[in-house]
Structure formats: structure tokens, C-alpha cells
Amino acid sequence: MGGMSAQPQYTIAVRALCEFTAKTGDLDLRFTPSPTAQEGIAGHAVVTARRGDDYQTELALSGDFGPLRVRGRADGYDARANRIEEIKTYRGDLKKMPDNQRQLHWAQVKVYGHLLCQDQGLDKVNLALVYFDIGSQKETVLQETHTAASLQAWFEQQCTLFLQWAQQELAHRAERDAQLKAMRFPHGDFRPGQRQLAEAMYKASKRGVCLLAQAPTGIGKTVGSLFPMLKASAEHGVDKVFFLAAKTSGRQMALDAVEVIRAGAPLLPLRTLEMASKSTACVNPDKACHGDSCPLAKGFYDRLPAARQAALDIMLPPASGSEPESGATLLALDRDTLRAVALAHDVCPYYLSSEMARWCDIVIGDYNYYFDLSAMLHSLTLLNDWKVNVLVDEAHNMVSRARKMYSADMEHAALRLLRKVVPEELKKPLDRVHRQWNQLEKDQTAEYQSHATLPEKFMGALQTAATAIGDYMAEHPSYVDAGLQEFYFNALLFTRLAESFGDHALFDIEKSEGARASHSNSVLCIRNIVPAPFLKPRFESTHTTALFSATLSPWNYFGDMLGMPDTTAWVDVESPFVAEQLSVQVAAHISTRYQHRQQSLRPIAELMGEQYRRQPGNYLAFFSSFDYMEKAANQFAEHYPEVPVWRQSRRMDETERAQFLARFTLDSAGIGFAVLGGSFGEGVDLPGARLIGAFVATLGLPQINPVNEQIRQRMDAIFGAGYDYTYTYPGMQKVVQAAGRVIRTQSDRGTVYLIDDRFGRPEIQQLMPAWWRIESALLRP
Numbered sequence: 182m183g184g185m186s187a188q189p190q191y192t193i194a195v196r197a198l199c200e201f202t203a204k205t206g207d208l209d210l211r212f213t214p215s216p217t218a219q220e221g222i223a224g225h226a227v228v229t230a231r232r233g234d235d236y237q238t239e240l241a242l243s244g245d246f247g248p249l250r251v252r253g254r255a256d257g258y259d260a261r262a263n264r265i266e267e268i269k270t271y272r273g274d275l276k277k278m279p280d281n282q283r284q285l286h287w288a289q290v291k292v293y294g295h296l297l298c299q300d301q302g303l304d305k306v307n308l309a310l311v312y313f314d315i316g317s318q319k320e321t322v323l324q325e326t327h328t329a330a331s332l333q334a335w336f337e338q339q340c341t342l343f344l345q346w347a348q349q350e351l352a353h354r355a356e357r358d359a360q361l362k363a364m365r366f367p368h369g370d371f372r373p374g375q376r377q378l379a380e381a382m383y384k385a386s387k388r389g390v391c392l393l394a395q396a397p398t399g400i401g402k403t404v405g406s407l408f409p410m411l412k413a414s415a416e417h418g419v420d421k422v423f424f425l426a427a428k429t430s431g432r433q434m435a436l437d438a439v440e441v442i443r444a445g446a447p448l449l450p451l452r453t454l455e456m457a458s459k460s461t462a463c464v465n466p467d468k469a470c471h472g473d474s475c476p477l478a479k480g481f482y483d484r485l486p487a488a489r490q491a492a493l494d495i496m497l498p499p500a501s502g503s504e505p506e507s508g509a510t511l512l513a514l515d516r517d518t519l520r521a522v523a524l525a526h527d528v529c530p531y532y533l534s535s536e537m538a539r540w541c542d543i544v545i546g547d548y549n550y551y552f553d554l555s556a557m558l559h560s561l562t563l564l565n566d567w568k569v570n571v572l573v574d575e576a577h578n579m580v581s582r583a584r585k586m587y588s589a590d591m592e593h594a595a596l597r598l599l600r601k602v603v604p605e606e607l608k609k610p611l612d613r614v615h616r617q618w619n620q621l622e623k624d625q626t627a628e629y630q631s632h633a634t635l636p637e638k639f640m641g642a643l644q645t646a647a648t649a650i651g652d653y654m655a656e657h658p659s660y661v662d663a664g665l666q667e668f669y670f671n672a673l674l675f676t677r678l679a680e681s682f683g684d685h686a687l688f689d690i691e692k693s694e695g696a697r698a699s700h701s702n703s704v705l706c707i708r709n710i711v712p713a714p715f716l717k718p719r720f721e722s723t724h725t726t727a728l729f730s731a732t733l734s735p736w737n738y739f740g741d742m743l744g745m746p747d748t749t750a751w752v753d754v755e756s757p758f759v760a761e762q763l764s765v766q767v768a769a770h771i772s773t774r775y776q777h778r779q780q781s782l783r784p785i786a787e788l789m790g791e792q793y794r795r796q797p798g799n800y801l802a803f804f805s806s807f808d809y810m811e812k813a814a815n816q817f818a819e820h821y822p823e824v825p826v827w828r829q830s831r832r833m834d835e836t837e838r839a840q841f842l843a844r845f846t847l848d849s850a851g852i853g854f855a856v857l858g859g860s861f862g863e864g865v866d867l868p869g870a871r872l873i874g875a876f877v878a879t880l881g882l883p884q885i886n887p888v889n890e891q892i893r894q895r896m897d898a899i900f901g902a903g904y905d906y907t908y909t910y911p912g913m914q915k916v917v918q919a920a921g922r923v924i925r926t927q928s929d930r931g932t933v934y935l936i937d938d939r940f941g942r943p944e945i946q947q948l949m950p951a952w953w954r955i956e957s958a959l960l961r962p
């Protein structure tokens with residue numbers, strides 16, 4: 182945020198300034214989220230189109246106050262009327278808009294008013310808040326006239342309120358960057374491979390390009406990526422690092438890495454925040470997020486300043502010069518710490534965490550926070566013009582996770598139920614959707630069908646229904662119905678995704694029999710299959726994004742699917758493991774194809790039994806489905822009753838999963854039967870004798886079904902690689918992940934059996950780690 186001038190300068194957006202200085206009272210999300218982003222943009226366009234020719238829109242303005250630079254874009258200026266306008270779209274009854282929200286809008290337009298007077302040398306200006314009702318398309322205009330002098334006084338007052346905080350921020354930033362520049366690698370020395378990864382990260386940031394890093398297990402990836410990115414922050418003027426993880430365990434590893442780095446640099450002021458999901462952070466899940474319902478939303482903004490300061494103070498390092506107490510923990514705002522601060526100040530932990538994201542150097546959270554449709558960290562980045570470096574951990578998950586973020590489905594049965602219970606006003610619009618839906622079902626003879634275009638009439642009806650529900654909820658804020666709410670959000674998501682429907686998605690209808698035979702049921706789905714068009718702009722608004730994982734090949738697959746910019750660099754970090762550590766055997770005399778499964782059971786059991794006899798110990802065996810796994814386990818148990826067998830079961834909860842893994846001890850012996858792509862195929866760490874081998878009896882290929890076949894056709898049309906992009910690559914990633922459970926450290930030794938003749942093919946072996954030495958298993962053990 183530092184400017185180019187000799188004096189350190191703190192730049193802040195008008196909106197961010199006013200949110201800091203002029204937001205008081207309750208947290209209240211009832212009025213704000215009603216219009217969708219698209220409706221908001223469309224609403225602005227309607228209003229500005231109604232103005233005269235010389236009406237200026239998006240007027241860039243800025244002004245200084247001491248070290249502060251305040252900048253922003255005013256929605257509109259009508260020079261003839263000398264009127265500056267702030268346009269706000271809404272739904273429902275304007276009188277119900279909370280007063281503190283109105284005050285915030287006035288604060289913003291007053292700041293713009295001052296900046297305009299200063300820019301154009303005006304001595305007075307008309308300020309207008311234009312409230313545009315999405316439903317009726319009518320404007321309500323509130324207007325006041327202010328003199329340049331009074332606006333200047335207002336501006337200076339707001340700046341003064343923020344100045345102390347800005348100075349604290351500038352001091353923090355200067356100290357942070359000085360300490361980061363001086364920081365040394367915490368372990369004294371890099372582990373093998375770790376330096377290569379760290380250098381690639383640093384270089385990517387230096388060049389301002391994205392990076393795909395394939396980095397094997399066991400090299401200390403988390404420290405090896407966070408450390409260089411922090412160094413880079415100081416050197417390349419980066420405001421923040423976002424560390425995004427696929428799972429909670431990944432967030433914990435990042436927190437641990439920060440602890441390691443800070444322990445090696447005890448004077449480093451580093452503010453680290455862990456974002457938990459709203460559902461886990463919420464203290465009152467039975468309440469709604471406004472002051473009339475939740476006590477932690479009531480007066481939220483009045484107590485926020487103290488909570489905010491307390492949260493920052495927790496992360497302060499010991500004062501420079503004083504020796505840090507030995508063993509003193511340097512606190513980060515992990516979810517428990519943040520919750521404690523929030524509760525001590527009677528504010529909502531979730532909304533305190535979103536506030537703290539503005540002021541922290543490292544934000545650790547789920548992929549969603551930067552990549553999904555309404556990603557908070559992404560909007561903050563744009564709003565504040567932050568320069569961010571983003572780290573994406575276990576990035577092989579990105580394709581499937583991002584597809585989900587940009588897909589939506591709706592079930593007819595849910596609408597049928599809903600129609601019966603909704604208020605009278607909503608019956609008609611919902612009936613229209615229902616009728617259109619019936620028609621779609623009638624028109625489709627096949628059980629599953631993918632359609633090239635969206636059904637226009639249905640989408641029209643859905644849009645109208647969503648608008649009606651939105652209006653109804655805005656007018657009856659106390660009406661709560663979970664089913665209606667869910668339908669509403671789904672309908673909004675559906676219409677939003679419909680706006681950007683294209684090659685990257687499928688629209689399909691899958692019919693099934695309903696509860697009563699007379700009622701057919703169906704699921705409509707907008708199914709994103711190539712998230713690239715959505716993610717590309719996200720990458721582009723970062724300084725660097727580095728995606729890393731043990732399995733990120735082939736590059737072109739990830740580059741194409743995720744929309745990585747053409748300038749993206751990639752690195753394949755050398756493994757610290759050597760071929761001697763792992764015996765990789767291809768059992769090419771067995772076929773695990775569906776039609777050969779029955780015949781495969783016996784040779785698989787013999788292969789496993791023989792290996793176990795030669796080398797008793799702990800093994801995992803992976804299969805393509807529960808059914809196959811059960812049959813193989815039964816066969817094995819029958820022939821080798823003396824060998825302990827553990828089986829994964831369907832829908833294991835966290836405790837059961839932990840129990841399953843707890844059987845793999847340093848002196849146990851047995852075979853765990855599991856399903857590939859399930860809980861035990863990745864993210865499981867069983868070093869040393871806890872796991873000495875794995876049997877992989879499947880190529881992990883996704884099932885051939887109508888949806889996947891549609892995907893294959895589309896992949897073929899877009900990338901010319903239908904089969905590989907749909908089946909081979911996703912499958913082999915799972916195989917390599919599963920086999921990767923065996924060797925965890927440089928002292929591990931182990932064996933992997935790849936059971937299927939197709940594992941012998943060169944194009945398949947090319948997808949395996951370069952350090953593996955692949956041999957053929959004997960035909961008959």
C-alpha cells in the first residue's frame with residue numbers, strides 16, 4: 182500500500198475509509214444481499230442511461246490528507262445540475278433500510294463531494310443518493326447541497342479518525358518488511374528439493390507470473406512455499422499472502438509453518454488469520470445475522486473497533502530489544518483465538534474474521550474464499566487494489582472443487598413440496614416454474630439428456646420466481662422458511678450461472694421416478710466442466726498464484742482446465758526419494774476391467790498373499806469400488822485366514838476413519854482394503870513400518886456414464902483430448918496419490934503393486950513420478 186513518494190503514503194479506497202469511520206450500530210445483512218451482482222450492475226446502467234449526454238460515470242477522484250491518499254470512483258456526475266450521485270440498488274421497502282446503512286451511503290457521497298470540489302474548484306455541490314428499486318425500476322432520490330468548506334471539514338474529520346490506524350499500519354508494514362528482508366530460513370538449511378521449490382516460488386513472484394509446482398511429499402512443502410512468498414512480499418511490494426487449502430488439515434499445516442517461520446524470526450511482526458467457514462464459526466446457528474435476532478450482530482459496529490485492536494495486539498511480537506521469553510508462543514489468529522477475542526468483545530466471530538482479513542499479512546482459508554462466485558478475498562483484493570500472492574495447496578483438487586463452485590442443480594420434487602406451503606403471493610410464479618418444468622420432462626424421452634442450450638421459457642419463469650421471492654422476503658423480513666430460502670438461493674445461482682452459460686458447461690436433465698408413480702421427478706443441472714473462464718480473471722488479479730501438489734502432471738491438463746495464464750511457469754521439484762526405496766511392480770497378467778473382475782479376484786489374492794508371506798507388515802490395497810473391494814477382501818480372507826484384514830466401510834465418520842488408521846502401527850501387520858479416491862487414498866501419512874506397501878488394483882478411471890461421456894465429447898471438441906482429460910489423467914492422479922502413501926521419508930522402504938495390464942503401457946507410465954523404477958511382477962508368484 183506504500184506509495185512512490187519519499188514520505189510513506191497510505192492509500193485507501195473511499196468505501197473502505199467510510200466503512201472504517203462511519204459504520205456504526207448493528208450488523209444487518211437483510212437489506213444488502215438482495216440484488217444480485219448482475220442486477221446491481223444492470224440497475225446502475227438503467228439509472229445512468231436515463232441521464233443526459235454530458236453525464237459522467239465512474240469518475241475517478243482522489244485526494245490527500247497528510248500521509249493518507251483517498252481514492253475512488255464516483256458513480257455519476259451531472260455537470261449541468263452540479264450533482265454528484267451515488268447509486269444504490271435495492272429490493273423491497275426502502276423505509277426498512279437500516280439507518281446506519283443510509284449514514285454510510287451519505288458518508289461516501291460526502292467524501293466524493295469533497296474530492297470533486299477540490300478537483301474542479303467548485304465552492305458548492307449537490308449530493309444525491311439515488312436508490313433504485315430493482316423490482317419497480319423506480320428511483321428515490323435524496324438530495325442535499327453542501328459547501329466545499331463543509332465537505333472539506335467532513336473529509337478531514339473522516340481522515341483524522343482513520344489517521345492513527347493508518348499510521349499504525351504504515352509502521353507495521355515498514356517493520357514487517359524490514360524484518361522479512363533480514364529473515365533467515367528457519368531450519369538453517371533447506372531439505373533436498375525444498376530449495377528448488379522455494380526458488381521457483383520466489384522467482385515467480387519476482388517476474389509476477391503464476392506457477393505450477395509439482396513437489397513430492399517429504400520435502401517440507403508448506404514452509405518451502407510460505408517462506409519464499411513472505412520474503413517476496415517485502416522485496417516485491419506484496420500486501421498480502423493468501424494460503425488456500427482444500428481441507429481443514431491443510432489450514433493447520435499452514436498455521437504450523439507460520440509458527441516455525443516466526444520462531445526463527447522472533448521480532449517479525451506477522452499477522453496471520455485463519456478463516457473458518459461461516460457454519461463452523463457461527464455461535465448462534467439458530468439465529469439470523471441481524472441485531473433483532475442475534476445478540477452478536479446487535480451493536481456489532483460499535484464494538485468492532487475495540488475487538489479489531491485487541492485482535493491485532495494478540496499478534497504483536499515482543500518489543501524489539503527485549504529477549505523473547507523462551508518457549509513463548511507467538512500467536513496467530515487461528516479460529517480458536519479469534520473466537521475467544523470475538524466473544525470477549527461480544528461480536529460475531531465470523532464477521533470479525535472477515536474484518537481482520539483486511540488487516541492481516543497472511544490469510545489462511547479454503548479455496549472458496551478466493552475462487553468461488555462471491556469470493557470475499559477476491560472482492561477485497563479488487564476493492565482495495567491489493568497486490569496479493571496466492572498459494573494453493575494440494576492443488577490437484579482444484580479442478581473438481583472449482584467445477585463444483587460453478588455448478589448448480591435443482592430438484593423438481595423440492596419445488597413440488599414448496600408450492601404447497603408458500604404464501605399466496607408466491608404460488609403463481611412458482612406454478613409457472615412447475616409447469617415449464619413439467620414440459621421439459623415431457624419433451625425429454627431419455628432418462629438422461631444433455632442439452633446444447635438453456636430452456637428459455639423455463640429460465641424466464643425461474644427468473645421471475647426468484648425476483649418475486651426476493652421482493653417477498655425483503656417486504657417480510659421476519660418470514661423464515663428454510664425450504665423457500667434454499668430454493669431462492671438455488672434459483673439465484675442458476676440464473677447467475679445461466680448468464681455465463683457456454684462451452685465450459687453442460688445443461689442436463691436427469692429423470693427419475695418420483696415418490697408417486699404419477700409424478701415423474703427430475704434434476705436440472707448446470708454443470709461446469711471447464712472452470713477456466715471463471716478462474717482466469719482470478720489469477721490475473723493476483724501478482725503471483727502458485728499452485729502446488731505432489732501430482733500436477735500433465736501441465737497442459739491443469740493449465741487448460743484452470744485457465745492459467747500463458748506466462749505461467751512450472752517446476753517439477755526433484756524427489757528426495759530414490760528408486761531403491763520403492764519397488765514398483767506392474768502385474769500385467771491381471772485385468773481389472775469391469776468384465777474381468779470376477780476372474781481377477783483370485784490372482785489378486787495370490788499376489789497379495791505371496792507378497793505378505795515374503796514380507797509381513799502393513800499394506801493398503803485400493804480398488805475402484807466398494808463392491809470390488811468387498812469381493813477381493815472376501816477372497817483374500819478365505820485363502821489367507823491368518824492375515825489380519827481391515828476394511829473401509831461406506832460413510833465412515835471422522836472417528837471411524839481415525840480408528841481404521843490407528844491399526845497401522847509400527848509393530849502391527851495386516852492389509853487394509855480401501856477404495857481409490859476415498860478417504861485413505863490421499864492425505865494419509867503412515868511413515869516407516871506403519872505402511873510398507875500398497876496394491877492398486879484399478880487405474881482409477883471415472884465410471885463411464887452418460888455425464889462423463891458428455892464431458893469426454895466436450896473435452897475432445899475444446900482440447901482435442903477427450904479420453905485423457907476425462908478419464909486417464911484424473912484416474913492416474915488418484916493412482917499416484919494412493920501409491921504415494923508408501924514412501925513418506927527418506928528412510929522409508931516399500932513396495933507398490935500396480936495391478937492391471939494397462940499399467941504396462943508407456944503412455945500410462947509417463948504419468949508416474951520420474952523417480953520410480955518400474956518392473957514387471959512375475960506372471961505367477
Ligand code: SF4
Binds near residue numbers: 466470475531532
Ligand atoms: S453468530 Fe451466527 S447468527 Fe450471529 S451474526 Fe454471527 S454468523 Fe450470524
